[in-house]
Amino acid sequence: MDYFIIVVTTAAGLYFHWWLFVRIRRWMDRDLALSLAGEDPIKREYMLHCLQLARDERVARRDLPEWLQRAAKDYRDT
Template sequence: MNLDYVVVGVVSLLALAMHVVLFVLVRRWMDRDLALSMAGDDPVRRAWMLERLAQAKREGVRRRDLQAWLERAAAEAPAGGQGV
């Protein structure tokens, strides 16, 4: 009977760990998509915006401030080669 509790506990902990990992991955994907959506189709701007996203993470920009921070960065983005 005691083994049943151990199995339930282990499975519950694994399920919680899986949910935490999925939560973190989805947040990263959302942040990356936000940065790329501001860059458009230009590969130069996309690379530049991904670097700005990494910079925001290094500087510790809070998630609720990230969109405004990226919008300011997008306004300073270099012009790419496709907009001729």
């Protein structure tokens, strides 16, 4: 019974840390998109939409800042 408790507790702790890591990464990506948008509410919605497109297209995390900067530049050009 002791081993069962140790295994369950360890698994729950690992899952919680993974979940927290994923949430923090999502918050950082969202913060990046909103920081590129500035105070313009329409551009903020546009950048959040672009962030969702990047997730749907499975843009690599290391390429995400460049991808979002291009999207912000495209918004300015239109």
